[in-house]
Amino acid sequence: MEVFAPAYNQNIPVFSSDDDLCPQCRSRRYLNKQMKLLVSPCYHKMCADCVNNRFNTGPAPCPECQRTLRKSDFYQPVFEDLTVENEVRIRQQMSQIFNKREEDFKTSKDYNAYLEMVEDLILKRLDGVESEEIDSQIERYARENQKSINRNKKKSQQEEKLQQILSNQEQIKRKKQLEEYEKELEEERRSKEEARNSLINELASSDKDVQEIVKKNMIQLKKSSLRSRGTARKMEVDVEALLGTIDEEFGDDMEEEHMDTGPFDPSESPYAPLEVELRERYEDPNPAFRQGTLAAAGVTREMHQRYLLEGAISGLFALPPESTSTD
Amino acid sequence: MDASSKPIFGEDINKETESLYKKEKKLGEGTYAVVYLGRHVKTDRKVAIKKIKLGNARSGLDMSAIREVKALRELRHPNVIELIDVFSHKANLNLVLEFLDMDLEAVIKEKSLVFMPADIKSWLMMALRGLDHCHKCWLLHRDLKPNNFLIASDGQLKLADFGLAREFGDVQRVMTSQTVTRWYRAPELLLGATNYSGAVDMWAMGCVFAELLLRTPYLAGSSDLDQLTTIFKARGTPSEDEWPGINKLPMGFKFEQHPRPQFSELFRGASDDALNLMNQMLLFNPTDRISAAQALRHPYFTNHPRPTEPAKLPRVQQPMAATADSEASGKKRQYNDAFDDVFADNEGGALDPVHASKRADLRISSPA
Numbered sequence: 195m196e197v198f199a200p201a202y203n204q205n206i207p208v209f210s211s212d213d214d215l216c217p218q219c220r221s222r223r224y225l226n227k228q229m230k231l232l233v234s235p236c237y238h239k240m241c242a243d244c245v246n247n248r249f250n251t252g253p254a255p256c257p258e259c260q261r262t263l264r265k266s267d268f269y270q271p272v273f274e275d276l277t278v279e280n281e282v283r284i285r286q287q288m289s290q291i292f293n294k295r296e297e298d299f300k301t302s303k304d305y306n307a308y309l310e311m312v313e314d315l316i317l318k319r320l321d322g323v324e325s326e327e328i329d330s331q332i333e334r335y336a337r338e339n340q341k342s343i344n345r346n347k348k349k350s351q352q353e354e355k356l357q358q359i360l361s362n363q364e365q366i367k368r369k370k371q372l373e374e375y376e377k378e379l380e381e382e383r384r385s386k387e388e389a390r391n392s393l394i395n396e397l398a399s400s401d402k403d404v405q406e407i408v409k410k411n412m413i414q415l416k417k418s419s420l421r422s423r424g425t426a427r428k429m430e431v432d433v434e435a436l437l438g439t440i441d442e443e444f445g446d447d448m449e450e451e452h453m454d455t456g457p458f459d460p461s462e463s464p465y466a467p468l469e470v471e472l473r474e475r476y477e478d479p480n481p482a483f484r485q486g487t488l489a490a491a492g493v494t495r496e497m498h499q500r501y502l503l504e505g506a507i508s509g510l511f512a513l514p515p516e517s518t519s520t521d
Numbered sequence: 522m523d524a525s526s527k528p529i530f531g532e533d534i535n536k537e538t539e540s541l542y543k544k545e546k547k548l549g550e551g552t553y554a555v556v557y558l559g560r561h562v563k564t565d566r567k568v569a570i571k572k573i574k575l576g577n578a579r580s581g582l583d584m585s586a587i588r589e590v591k592a593l594r595e596l597r598h599p600n601v602i603e604l605i606d607v608f609s610h611k612a613n614l615n616l617v618l619e620f621l622d623m624d625l626e627a628v629i630k631e632k633s634l635v636f637m638p639a640d641i642k643s644w645l646m647m648a649l650r651g652l653d654h655c656h657k658c659w660l661l662h663r664d665l666k667p668n669n670f671l672i673a674s675d676g677q678l679k680l681a682d683f684g685l686a687r688e689f690g691d692v693q694r695v696m697t698s699q700t701v702t703r704w705y706r707a708p709e710l711l712l713g714a715t716n717y718s719g720a721v722d723m724w725a726m727g728c729v730f731a732e733l734l735l736r737t738p739y740l741a742g743s744s745d746l747d748q749l750t751t752i753f754k755a756r757g758t759p760s761e762d763e764w765p766g767i768n769k770l771p772m773g774f775k776f777e778q779h780p781r782p783q784f785s786e787l788f789r790g791a792s793d794d795a796l797n798l799m800n801q802m803l804l805f806n807p808t809d810r811i812s813a814a815q816a817l818r819h820p821y822f823t824n825h826p827r828p829t830e831p832a833k834l835p836r837v838q839q840p841m842a843a844t845a846d847s848e849a850s851g852k853k854r855q856y857n858d859a860f861d862d863v864f865a866d867n868e869g870g871a872l873d874p875v876h877a878s879k880r881a882d883l884r885i886s887s888p889a
């Protein structure tokens with residue numbers, strides 16, 4: 195099985211949607227998840243199977259516009275809109291040839307004139323003006339500037355490599371710093387807990403004045419929290435610069451979390467629980483539970499009995515709801 | 522208002538209710554409802570008005586609308602969407618609901634937000650409180666998933682979309698197993714159980730818990746059979762010891778054996794108590810699976826860190842109008858359609874041949 199080159203770059207996902215339809219064999223992505231919808235250089239769609247069938251024996255005309263095509267001409271599109279696909283491809287091709295940089299020109303005026311010329315050529319191509327004149331113009335340029343094109347090509351390859359090395363190093367650095375930061379947070383938490391524990395111990399064991407002990411310890415606690423707040427702040431800047439996503443008040447939030455120790459009940463509810471006590475055994479003539487099918491699905495005898503009991507007594511002493519239509 | 526002007530007849534009461542609200546703009550449209558932003562005329566309170574379409578007069582009012590009204594009239598809890606009023610206009614039924622502008626799915630998908638462990642704990646606690654209340658009222662939600670957890674402007678999470686909700690606890694009536702969006706569907710439903718308990722909601726809750734940690738759906742099967750395989754791959758194939766009676770379920774056949782992978786491998790960074798709770802929410806045997814009330818008493822919620830205050834939870838910067846009250850927006854139906862047209866009709870009756878044949882497909886090898 196041959197591999198159709200994904201457009202441009204391996205990293206860019208190929209566009210696909212459930213509505214994709216091959217205009218030749220009418221098969222739909224909805225029914226055929228594996229369908230590969232390819233695009234010809236003349237921007238006509240066809241699925242990989244049709245391409246194989248039609249072009250296996252060599253070049254053949256495009257069924258839509260009769261242009262002669264080969265199998266290797268087909269590629270996988272990245273964009274839904276083929277005009278965008280077209281433009282991106284043309285720009286890609288052109289940038290291979292017209293790869294001069296600003297430093298290649300003496301004045302910015304020259305550079306602007308050059309950019310203007312390239313843009314003109316691209317636009318002409320986009321408009322579908324595929325005259326030989328433009329082609330020959332591009333060819334002529336490529337021939338005349340062979341040296342500088344090759345030179346700039348090499349340059350950009352080197353730059354890419356360098357970029358990759360740098361980003362790798364950066365990643366390692368980030369990881370290290372994040373680890374250090376987390377370690378510091380953990381230490382801070384531990385030291386606070388120790389302080390709190392020692393306060394409790396002191397309160398429990400010593401016979402000094404309670405208020406005095408609390409006061410002394412609170413001052414200590416505050417001091418340590420102030421200190422750690424400072425370091426947290428400092429680290430926060432670093433980490434934020436690195437990750438760019440951490441909330442600005444991250445450090446403060448962590449502080450408040452430790453300070454806020456008011457009691458709370460996870461199973462808190464605005465309703466008082468309905469007190470129903472089940473007896474150990476009921477005379478239950480219900481044959482439904484005998485087979486074990488219900489238990490396997492999570493329906494237990496106990497749950498069913500509770501349901502019946504609660505249904506019998508719930509709401510017995512509830513007041514009628516206030517009617518919305520009366521004032 | 523004196524007694525003489527007090528409306529007595531249903532029509533007049535209805536008219537008066539209708540006059541209390543004005544519609545402002547359309548927020549979204551789904552297969553069976555259109556949602557408008559509205560306001561209470563006197564108090565200026567923002568509300569969502571869900572207009573139920575009566576496209577098919579032959580079949581009468583949409584089943585899910587009836588379910589929703591029935592369920593929400595029973596419930597009032599800070600973590601359940603409030604049904605403020607119901608009125609009809611011409612042939613349309615209008616539900617006046619609390620206005621909530623964001624859902625948990627949008628928050629999970631917003632990759633620029635960083636979730637702290639305390640944030641996840643807070644969301645899960647609110648969701649479980651709401652669900653516990655439903656279960657105490659003997660109601661199953663049956664469609665728990667991130668986009669049915671709506672988030673109020675003060676950060677409170679609320680269960681919404683009770684279109685599939687129904688009463689449970691009775692063993693006489695048959696329930697459909699074609700319910701709950703596939704990725705959140707409990708194994709007993711996938712095996713065709715026709716009576717089940719709050720455990721099905723807890724399974725979905727476990728999946729949402731995992732999704733909060735992973736930021737991507739945990740058990741994303743591509744078909745009903747694939748869903749079972751996905752679950753077995755992620756949690757290991759259950760044995761008869763682990764889930765007594767599994768073979769007595771309508772589709773309980775012998776399945777391909779998968780070993781149980783370590784939880785902590787996938788959920789790096791999650792604390793031990795979080796993994797312990799999630800494991801209990803995703804137990805195969807529904808009788809063993811932790812209930813909402815038990816889950817709220819799990820040490821996870823009382824251990825450090827403390828759940829974040831609702832107002833301080835991460836939010837999506839620009840709430841999208843289209844996903845407001847997303848229960849009626851079209852996107853919900855994308856992976857919902859598998860049972861869209863089935864759930865209402867199967868209840869109580871025999872399965873139709875289409876689904877019977879689906880069941881046959883599920884069989885890998887029947888026990889000798």
